[in-house]
Amino acid sequence: MSTTRSFRPPGASSTPRAARRTSRLRRALRSWQLYVLLLPAIIHVILFKYWPMYGAQIAFRNYNPADGFAGSPWAGLEHFARFIGSFQFERVVMNTLTLNSLGLLIAFPVPIILALIVNQLQSERFKKFTQTVLYSPSFISVVVIVGMIHLLFSPRAGLVNNVIELFGGDPIFFMGMPEWFRPLYIGSDIWQNAGFSMIIYLAALTAISPALHEAARVDGANKLQRIWHIDIPGIMPVVTILFILAIGNLFNLGFEKVLLMQTDLNLQTSEVIQTYVYSVGLQQAQFSYSAAIGLFNSLINLVLLLTFNWIARKAGQSSLW
Amino acid sequence: MTQTVAPPTLPPTRKLPSSPAPQPRPRRSLVSRYADPLFNVIAVGLLLVAIVAIIYPMYFILIASVSEPSEILNGNVWVVPRGFTLEGYVQILSDAGILRGFANSVLYTVVGTGVSVAVILAAAYALSRKDLYGRTPLMLLFVITMFIDGGLIARYLVVRDLGMLDTMWAVVLPGAVGVWNLIIARAFFENNVPGELRDAAQMDGASDFRFFFSIVLPLSKPLIFLMIMIHLVANWNAFFDALIFLDSEDKYPLQLVLRNVLVQSEVSAAGGTGALDSYAAAQRLGELIKYGMIVISTIPLLIVLPFMQKHFTKGAMLGAVKN
Known part of the structure; x- marks a missing residue:
C-alpha cells in the first residue's frame, strides 16, 4: 500500500486520494478473474432476488402486465386496507400465528432434549445408531410426508385408526377435521425434523470442555446435575440464535406442507397467510392484492426478528448482530 | 454406574476380603446413588421409544405396499405382509406418467445440482479471498436476500417476464443459489486454503482461474461432495416451484406426480386403469399404488443416505459453528 502510494506515474492524478483510488482500481482490475467467478451468482441474485424485491412495489399499484412493475397506476395502501378490512383477515392471521407459535413452543425444545440425552450415552455405537435413525426422516420430501399422513391417518385402513379400533x-x-390439523402438522414436523436439529445441538455439546464434566464428576454431581449446570448453559448461545432465527421465520415456516395438508374440510384452521396469498394471487390472479398480503407477512416477520434480536441482546445473550 | 458396580468384582488381592471397600464419599444419599442408573434407564427408554416411533411408520408403509389392501383394512397387517402382492409395483412401473415424472426428476436434479454447485463454489471462492476489492459490500448483497425477499407473487411475475414459465429453467434456476450454502462454502475455503499456497502459485505465474481450478478445487473434495449431496436431496424433493411454474403434465417432476396421486388422490391419473371393472377394484389398486410410490420415491434417498451421513453431519456442524 505504502509503496503504491508514493509511486506516482506521470500523468496520474496529482492528489494522493485520487492516486489511492486508481491504485485500488488497478488492483481490482488485476484480479478481474475473481469477479468473473463471482458474476454468475451476482446475476442470479439480481434476477431472482432483487428484481422480485423491486417488483414487490406492485403491492402499492394496480398491476397490469402491459405496464409492468413500475408502469402500473398507483393504488396507495388500498390493497392493504382491503385485506385488513376483509372477513378473511382475522382468521388467516390468527391461524398463522397460532399454528406457528404453537409449533415453535412444542417442537423447539424436542431436539434440545434429545441432544442432551444422546450426548450422555456411553456406547458410541448406540449413539451413532440413534443419530442415524432420528435424522433419517429429514431426507424424505414434504410431499411424501404428507402422503404418509394421508395414508396412516386415513379413516379407512389407516394404521392409526387400526390401532384405535384395536382398542375398541x-x-x-x-x-x-379442523381440530386435528394442528396436532398433525406439529407432530409430523417433530417426527421429521427433530433429529436433524438435534445434530446441531450435539455439535454444540461436543464443543463443551470435558474438563468441566470431569471436575463436576469429582465433586459428586450426577448426570442430571451436570446437564443442568454444564450442558444447558454451554449450548445456550446456539439455542438463542436458533430461536431468534426460528422467530424470524415464524410466518414462513412449512408453508409448502400447510398447502399440501389443506383439504376443503380443514380450511378453517389450515388457511394461513401464505396459502391465502397462493390461492388469491396465483389461482385467482389478483396479483397486486396478494402481493400486498405477502408484503404484510414479510413485514411482520422482519419486525418479530428485530424485536427478539433486540430482546436477546438486552438480556445479554448472543444475538445475530 | 461403573463406580457402584465395581467394588464387589475387585480382585480380592487388593484389599482384605472382610473389610468393605472404602467409598470416597461414604454418606451419599439414596437419591444421588441411584440418580445416574435411573437416568440411564429413562434416557435409553425414551430413545428406544423415539426410534420405534420413527422406524415403525416407515416399516409399515413398506409392508403395506406388498400386502393385500383388504388385510390392512381388517387390521391384520402389523409385523409381516399379509396376502403378498406386487400388483402395486407392477402398476407403478408400467405407468407412463410416473415413469416420465421419474425421468424428469432425474434430469432436473442433475442439471439443478450442477448449476448450483458450480455457481456457489465459484462465488464462494471469490468471496473467501481477503484481497477481493469490495468484498464486504458484495457479501452484503447476498446476505440481505436472507432477510428480505420480494414474495411469491413478484417471483412468479419475474419468472414469467423472463419467459421461463413451463420450462425446465423455471424449476432449476430461481432457487439455485442458497445464501446459506454460499456462507458454508466460503467458510470452508477461508479455513482450508492457506494464503501461502496462493502466494506460491502467484509467484509461479498461476492466474486466479488456474489456481482455483487446479489447486483449490482438488483440495476441496469434502466440500464439493457435501454441496452435491445437499443439492441432490433438495432438488429431488422440491415440488413447489414445479407446481407454480409448470403447466404441461409431461414436464412434471416425480414429486408433483406424487402430490397428485398421494395428496389429491387422483388415483385414476396414476394407473392407466381404464380396464378396471369396478370402483372397489380401482380403490384397492389405488391404495397399493400409494404405498408403493412412497417406497419407490424414497429409495433413491436411502441409497445416498449412507454416503452423505458423515459429510452431512459435518456440514450441519459447520453451519452451527458459523452461526
Missing part, C-alpha cells in the same frame, strides 16, 4: 375406539377422519 371409533375411527377418526383426521384429515377432515
Whole structure:
C-alpha cells in the first residue's frame, strides 16, 4: 500500500486520494478473474432476488402486465386496507400465528432434549445408531410426508385408526377435521425434523470442555446435575440464535406442507397467510392484492426478528448482530 | 454406574476380603446413588421409544405396499405382509406418467445440482479471498436476500417476464443459489486454503482461474461432495416451484406426480386403469399404488443416505459453528 502510494506515474492524478483510488482500481482490475467467478451468482441474485424485491412495489399499484412493475397506476395502501378490512383477515392471521407459535413452543425444545440425552450415552455405537435413525426422516420430501399422513391417518385402513379400533375406539377422519390439523402438522414436523436439529445441538455439546464434566464428576454431581449446570448453559448461545432465527421465520415456516395438508374440510384452521396469498394471487390472479398480503407477512416477520434480536441482546445473550 | 458396580468384582488381592471397600464419599444419599442408573434407564427408554416411533411408520408403509389392501383394512397387517402382492409395483412401473415424472426428476436434479454447485463454489471462492476489492459490500448483497425477499407473487411475475414459465429453467434456476450454502462454502475455503499456497502459485505465474481450478478445487473434495449431496436431496424433493411454474403434465417432476396421486388422490391419473371393472377394484389398486410410490420415491434417498451421513453431519456442524 505504502509503496503504491508514493509511486506516482506521470500523468496520474496529482492528489494522493485520487492516486489511492486508481491504485485500488488497478488492483481490482488485476484480479478481474475473481469477479468473473463471482458474476454468475451476482446475476442470479439480481434476477431472482432483487428484481422480485423491486417488483414487490406492485403491492402499492394496480398491476397490469402491459405496464409492468413500475408502469402500473398507483393504488396507495388500498390493497392493504382491503385485506385488513376483509372477513378473511382475522382468521388467516390468527391461524398463522397460532399454528406457528404453537409449533415453535412444542417442537423447539424436542431436539434440545434429545441432544442432551444422546450426548450422555456411553456406547458410541448406540449413539451413532440413534443419530442415524432420528435424522433419517429429514431426507424424505414434504410431499411424501404428507402422503404418509394421508395414508396412516386415513379413516379407512389407516394404521392409526387400526390401532384405535384395536382398542375398541371409533375411527377418526383426521384429515377432515379442523381440530386435528394442528396436532398433525406439529407432530409430523417433530417426527421429521427433530433429529436433524438435534445434530446441531450435539455439535454444540461436543464443543463443551470435558474438563468441566470431569471436575463436576469429582465433586459428586450426577448426570442430571451436570446437564443442568454444564450442558444447558454451554449450548445456550446456539439455542438463542436458533430461536431468534426460528422467530424470524415464524410466518414462513412449512408453508409448502400447510398447502399440501389443506383439504376443503380443514380450511378453517389450515388457511394461513401464505396459502391465502397462493390461492388469491396465483389461482385467482389478483396479483397486486396478494402481493400486498405477502408484503404484510414479510413485514411482520422482519419486525418479530428485530424485536427478539433486540430482546436477546438486552438480556445479554448472543444475538445475530 | 461403573463406580457402584465395581467394588464387589475387585480382585480380592487388593484389599482384605472382610473389610468393605472404602467409598470416597461414604454418606451419599439414596437419591444421588441411584440418580445416574435411573437416568440411564429413562434416557435409553425414551430413545428406544423415539426410534420405534420413527422406524415403525416407515416399516409399515413398506409392508403395506406388498400386502393385500383388504388385510390392512381388517387390521391384520402389523409385523409381516399379509396376502403378498406386487400388483402395486407392477402398476407403478408400467405407468407412463410416473415413469416420465421419474425421468424428469432425474434430469432436473442433475442439471439443478450442477448449476448450483458450480455457481456457489465459484462465488464462494471469490468471496473467501481477503484481497477481493469490495468484498464486504458484495457479501452484503447476498446476505440481505436472507432477510428480505420480494414474495411469491413478484417471483412468479419475474419468472414469467423472463419467459421461463413451463420450462425446465423455471424449476432449476430461481432457487439455485442458497445464501446459506454460499456462507458454508466460503467458510470452508477461508479455513482450508492457506494464503501461502496462493502466494506460491502467484509467484509461479498461476492466474486466479488456474489456481482455483487446479489447486483449490482438488483440495476441496469434502466440500464439493457435501454441496452435491445437499443439492441432490433438495432438488429431488422440491415440488413447489414445479407446481407454480409448470403447466404441461409431461414436464412434471416425480414429486408433483406424487402430490397428485398421494395428496389429491387422483388415483385414476396414476394407473392407466381404464380396464378396471369396478370402483372397489380401482380403490384397492389405488391404495397399493400409494404405498408403493412412497417406497419407490424414497429409495433413491436411502441409497445416498449412507454416503452423505458423515459429510452431512459435518456440514450441519459447520453451519452451527458459523452461526
